[in-house]
Amino acid sequence: MSRSADPRADIATERGAVTLQAVTKRYGDQTAVDALSLDIQPGEFLSLLGPSGCGKTTTLRMIAGFEHPDEGDIQISGRSVLGTPAYRRDVNTVFQAYALFPHLTVAENVAYGLQQKRVPKLELRERVAAALEMVQMRGFADRKPTQLSGGQQQRVALARALVNRPAVLLLDEPLGALDRQLREEMQLELKLLQAQLGITFVFVTHDQDEALSMSDRIAVMRDGRIEQLADADTIYARPASAYVAAFVGQQNFFDGVVAPDGAGVDSPRAQLRPATPLSGFAAGDAARAAVRPEFVELSADRPSGNVNIASGDVIGVSHLGEMLQFLVQLDEQTAVLSRRPTPDAPALSVGDRVWATWRPDAVQVFPAGDAAARSGYVPPPTAAQISDP
Amino acid sequence: MRNLRLPGFALAIPAWVWLAVFFIAPVGVVFWYSFGYKPGLFGTHANDKLSLDRYLEVLTPTFFDTFVATMWIALAGTALCLVIGGPVAYWMAVKSPPAWRGLLLALVLVPFWTNFLVRTIGWQVILAPEGWASQAAQAIGLPAFDILYTRAAVLLGVVYNYLPLMILPLYVAFDRVGEPLREASRDLGANRLRTFWRVTLPLARPGIIVGVLLVYIPLMGDYITATVLGGAKGNMVGQMVAAQFQTAQNWALGSAMAVTLILVIVLSAGVVGALLWLVSWPMRRANRLVLGEVGS
Amino acid sequence: MAANDDVRILASRAAAPIVRRELSRRGFLAVAGGVGTTMLLAACTTPGGDPAPAATGGTLENALSIYTWGDYDAPEVLEAFTSEKGPRITLDSYGSNEEMIAKLVAAKGTSGYDIIVPTGVFIPQLIENGLLYKLNRDLIPNIEHVDEAYLGRVWDPNNEYSICKAWGTTGFVYDKTVIQRELKTWDDFFDAAKNEASGKTSVLDDPVEITGIYYWANGIDWDTTDPAEIDAAEKFLLEELAPHISAFDSYPGGAAIPQATHALMQVWNGDARLGIMNSPDPDRWQWVLGSPATELWMDNWAISASAPHPEAAHAFLNFVLDPEYAVAQIDYIGYHTGAKGIEQMAEEAGLGMLDMVFFTPEQLATMQDGEINEAQERNVEIWNKLKAAAGA
Numbered sequence A: 001m002s003r004s005a006d007p008r009a010d011i012a013t014e015r016g017a018v019t020l021q022a023v024t025k026r027y028g029d030q031t032a033v034d035a036l037s038l039d040i041q042p043g044e045f046l047s048l049l050g051p052s053g054c055g056k057t058t059t060l061r062m063i064a065g066f067e068h069p070d071e072g073d074i075q076i077s078g079r080s081v082l083g084t085p086a087y088r089r090d091v092n093t094v095f096q097a098y099a100l101f102p103h104l105t106v107a108e109n110v111a112y113g114l115q116q117k118r119v120p121k122l123e124l125r126e127r128v129a130a131a132l133e134m135v136q137m138r139g140f141a142d143r144k145p146t147q148l149s150g151g152q153q154q155r156v157a158l159a160r161a162l163v164n165r166p167a168v169l170l171l172d173e174p175l176g177a178l179d180r181q182l183r184e185e186m187q188l189e190l191k192l193l194q195a196q197l198g199i200t201f202v203f204v205t206h207d208q209d210e211a212l213s214m215s216d217r218i219a220v221m222r223d224g225r226i227e228q229l230a231d232a233d234t235i236y237a238r239p240a241s242a243y244v245a246a247f248v249g250q251q252n253f254f255d256g257v258v259a260p261d262g263a264g265v266d267s268p269r270a271q272l273r274p275a276t277p278l279s280g281f282a283a284g285d286a287a288r289a290a291v292r293p294e295f296v297e298l299s300a301d302r303p304s305g306n307v308n309i310a311s312g313d314v315i316g317v318s319h320l321g322e323m324l325q326f327l328v329q330l331d332e333q334t335a336v337l338s339r340r341p342t343p344d345a346p347a348l349s350v351g352d353r354v355w356a357t358w359r360p361d362a363v364q365v366f367p368a369g370d371a372a373a374r375s376g377y378v379p380p381p382t383a384a385q386i387s388d389p
Numbered sequence B: 001m002r003n004l005r006l007p008g009f010a011l012a013i014p015a016w017v018w019l020a021v022f023f024i025a026p027v028g029v030v031f032w033y034s035f036g037y038k039p040g041l042f043g044t045h046a047n048d049k050l051s052l053d054r055y056l057e058v059l060t061p062t063f064f065d066t067f068v069a070t071m072w073i074a075l076a077g078t079a080l081c082l083v084i085g086g087p088v089a090y091w092m093a094v095k096s097p098p099a100w101r102g103l104l105l106a107l108v109l110v111p112f113w114t115n116f117l118v119r120t121i122g123w124q125v126i127l128a129p130e131g132w133a134s135q136a137a138q139a140i141g142l143p144a145f146d147i148l149y150t151r152a153a154v155l156l157g158v159v160y161n162y163l164p165l166m167i168l169p170l171y172v173a174f175d176r177v178g179e180p181l182r183e184a185s186r187d188l189g190a191n192r193l194r195t196f197w198r199v200t201l202p203l204a205r206p207g208i209i210v211g212v213l214l215v216y217i218p219l220m221g222d223y224i225t226a227t228v229l230g231g232a233k234g235n236m237v238g239q240m241v242a243a244q245f246q247t248a249q250n251w252a253l254g255s256a257m258a259v260t261l262i263l264v265i266v267l268s269a270g271v272v273g274a275l276l277w278l279v280s281w282p283m284r285r286a287n288r289l290v291l292g293e294v295g296s
Numbered sequence C: 001m002a003a004n005d006d007v008r009i010l011a012s013r014a015a016a017p018i019v020r021r022e023l024s025r026r027g028f029l030a031v032a033g034g035v036g037t038t039m040l041l042a043a044c045t046t047p048g049g050d051p052a053p054a055a056t057g058g059t060l061e062n063a064l065s066i067y068t069w070g071d072y073d074a075p076e077v078l079e080a081f082t083s084e085k086g087p088r089i090t091l092d093s094y095g096s097n098e099e100m101i102a103k104l105v106a107a108k109g110t111s112g113y114d115i116i117v118p119t120g121v122f123i124p125q126l127i128e129n130g131l132l133y134k135l136n137r138d139l140i141p142n143i144e145h146v147d148e149a150y151l152g153r154v155w156d157p158n159n160e161y162s163i164c165k166a167w168g169t170t171g172f173v174y175d176k177t178v179i180q181r182e183l184k185t186w187d188d189f190f191d192a193a194k195n196e197a198s199g200k201t202s203v204l205d206d207p208v209e210i211t212g213i214y215y216w217a218n219g220i221d222w223d224t225t226d227p228a229e230i231d232a233a234e235k236f237l238l239e240e241l242a243p244h245i246s247a248f249d250s251y252p253g254g255a256a257i258p259q260a261t262h263a264l265m266q267v268w269n270g271d272a273r274l275g276i277m278n279s280p281d282p283d284r285w286q287w288v289l290g291s292p293a294t295e296l297w298m299d300n301w302a303i304s305a306s307a308p309h310p311e312a313a314h315a316f317l318n319f320v321l322d323p324e325y326a327v328a329q330i331d332y333i334g335y336h337t338g339a340k341g342i343e344q345m346a347e348e349a350g351l352g353m354l355d356m357v358f359f360t361p362e363q364l365a366t367m368q369d370g371e372i373n374e375a376q377e378r379n380v381e382i383w384n385k386l387k388a389a390a391g392a
């Protein structure tokens, strides 16, 4: 799934490569994009992931040419495009609201870009037909966009962009308006199309699942900067900061201090010990440890050992299909979330006293003073439902 | 509590009543009078004998000449309003800083705060041979400025009085096209000019038509603007209609003139529309695309 | 004038009176607004309603409603009536006789107006339609203060329905810097229009005033219905005058004279006087009474047949005819009110340019009454043709 990030010297000049160098964009006294640098490789599927207002759209619009950076340089296929107007960039966009031309038919919408390039009529018809075929909209060629469903409009928008065979395709939350099932279908189709066409995709989303399932690499953005750029596995398993850890997947956080022997973090409710001793921390430093819910095991009996263990009361049990999810209250401020595969899940119900344990290699430690201030379970952007039985 | 449900058309009833009372009824009355005659010196109209004679009386060379002059002023005035108002509306809706737009719209409407006749007479004062415009011209060494009672003054007054009626619908039309569609067009390789022709203009067309009709129709019936600033050169057919109702007290003939005027307005608007449609036909044809069986 | 502030305009203060005047008597506004309203209202022309109670000199009602030309009475006179006699006055205004008639006809006796001020030529039409109240002359003894010369005119020979309110006549004004010779007659007017003042000439915007110039110049009866005479007038005006006309303007005194827009203007005397008084350079202008003949138009006090306050209306007529108020009225409106001895009073009061208000008996003898007759339709037709020709 992941592509090696081997930076060969000439790869940045190939068609489809995109390079942003210390790009900054300000609106008044607000900095929307802050000295952002990013190398996108030809044919790569790169997602920009981050919360609302972090600068994803602004970054995309600068690549497309609708906004101009205040500082820095943007290169497409190895050439700076700072002076190139949007209509001459080898880039096409699938807009969040599709922006289909309401006065043109589906076929005319798709033909629009080719008409601008004065593609001969015969070739134009064939390419339009092929593009519509590709998104399975051939039968709707003569309809107006208002006569289409949201998913159909989305496909037309995709065909309208792809028919131009751009070096880079920019997609700004293209699936945001679709319902969940359609979205998942389209995710798959998009990914297949991208693999088949070999076009660079820069995909903006604030849906972490979407980013994780589709991307070669994910750039997690925060306040106009890139917090971490890596493949999905790395982002998930080895987040570079508590911010990334909190944003991608779900986390249990424990705030505390570095233990005197430097072996882990001591928090009021638990002593957390990772598999390897901490480096870069001094004893007594404030630190934050994180454990993902799927690594938290629960049992009614006290397991052996004093570290990587905490006790509390079950206050919520919910079914997530193949998973069961438990919320365990440690004290008034702290709760721990545990997620177990349904077949192996312990038979626990609300009110039971339980012990939570986790393996050392599930523990990650970050410097404190970062991201969410509350310790314990940090709700992800899409909060899981807790049901009271 | 009982839930009172109104049928959907109920919301439109006030509009229909308004239309019926203030448009259809008066036009119907005028239509009816136009088949009558003037009964004696002190009567204004009678309908006990119906005929088309009044229409024959309408069709005189005088009426025709006046009609041509009126049409000239109305068409030239509408064209000027479009040529001047179009770019202004486009600039306001597309290029101006969004924060200014409310203020700009208010400024466009400022002249409406004053009575229309008073405003027009204000221009008479400005344009008089010894008025401000002339004095200003002489102050900077130009010859005295004497355009009052010329067609130029008429058109100036027309543009001044009718420009807001053109700008407002055009502004709304350009504004409704929206930045996203223009960006999509540029994203697909069209420069600003091509974007204007292929996206902005076609989508703004209903607004443009509204603006043109909103100026052209009242202008055909207006003679105040024209006579105040154009004097003899501002003779309009509306004046003849008014003369029949007022001075001649011949409502039958006045009505026949009014009906003829209405017919010509409708007809000429239709002709202009058809011409525009024809002129734009090649362009629409060039961009039309019916896939048929290609490639499938 | 007190009402200056009522008119909100974006012009200088100096322009305000001009604009205001355009909005008042016989102004454009009436023409603009009149057509639509009269059409809807006038679906039926039979006046009806119960006849108003006769005025017998009983106690006055406490209200009085006057329907008149805009800005046509000195406010202090109206105020004096209310404070001395009691009835509170409501004023409503019209811009043309036709508008006023249409409203009275349409209201079918429910208009609520007591006093109206029709121009003489319309009085026969009002009488025929039963719109006027037969005056109880016993209640208007002050009619004795009205000069005999202005009573008993053709439209109401015995003043059964109306009494002179103000009258005027027609002449022309020319710019002496453009026309450097003396003009005296309508023939001179035509000659100057064709020469020095070509393209700088305006005539009154009224069909009978324009055909009148030709008839007055040629010793033809102004009220002629002879087709040959009418055709001759049409031919002359279209061929000789139309090419030189730059405007049809009933109120050149409002703007054209003060702003020197035209060099030669047909104009009513009171309006000419006002225009010259308002001109920055009054000596530039010369007023000439139309000659050898001209018109005499007269607006008249009358009472509506359906007057709800006939006692108060009669009391008001008697009140305004009192010589005490004659000067105030003449100063305010600039036209002769018909009162006896008013010339002397006006001179004593120091009013200016009185030669444009008062005329010698010889001049008065040249002034003809107008009439609405079968020629009206042709006059309107000629008027329209002239406009089409002048606008071409």
Ligand SMILES: Nc1ncnc2c1ncn2[C@@H]1O[C@H](COP(=O)(O)OP(=O)(O)OP(=O)(O)O)[C@@H](O)[C@H]1O
Pocket (backbone or CB within 6 Å): A027, A030, A031, A032, A050, A051, A052, A053, A054, A055, A056, A057, A058, A059, A206
């Ligand atoms: N035209 C603009 N004028 C002023 N500020 C802007 C403008 N466009 C964006 N911003 C600001 O820049 C910041 C980044 O905006 P951007 O649209 O790039 O966010 P985003 O990551 O796409 O968010 P979302 O997920 O909500 O779409 C935001 O704080 C926004 O308010």
Ligand SMILES: [Mg+2]
Pocket (backbone or CB within 6 Å): A056, A057, A058, A172
């Ligand atoms: Mg966005």
